[in-house]
Amino acid sequence: MFGLSHSTAPSFATRITQTGRASAFVEQRYGRDSKFTFSFSPDGRPPLQVDTHIIVPHWGNAQVFEGRTLRITYLNDSSRTARNEAIDVAILSGENAGWEDSLDARPLGMWLAVPVGALIAGFGYLGMRFRKDDLAKVEPSDTTPLTV
Secondary structure, three states, rough: HHHHEEOOOOOOOOOEEEEEEEEEEEEEOOOOOEEEEEEEEEEEOOOOEEEEEEOOOOOOOOOHHHHOOOEEEEEEOOOOOOOOEEEEEEEEEOOOOOEEEEEEEOOOHHHHHHHHHHHHHHHHHHHHHHHHHHHHHHHOOOOOOOOO
């Protein structure tokens, strides 16, 4: 569970880090999953729409959120479900300055904890099962008299 809560779909996409102002933060719900979208205006560049699964403090309060300066790292990959997906968000100004959160999108990252954990559990179960059968063959039964 730890691996899933700190990761997103792995990607080889280019990671771009920029500083700029954020506005218009909106939550989009898809069943039990949520995605957050906001407008990000990097210094000296045209604004872009950024999607993320990171919950930023006070995202629902427009007065607090509007105009904050953020440093974000996002994946430049238009084929992903979350376009311009932010995998690292740091608040540089305003309330909660210094706050930072990130997701692991490396091809060999924390998400590997899920399949590796399942493999270890599976091998452990099989090992216990076969060991139990081996022990049953070696142990004397209750009807066999003990000889001294």
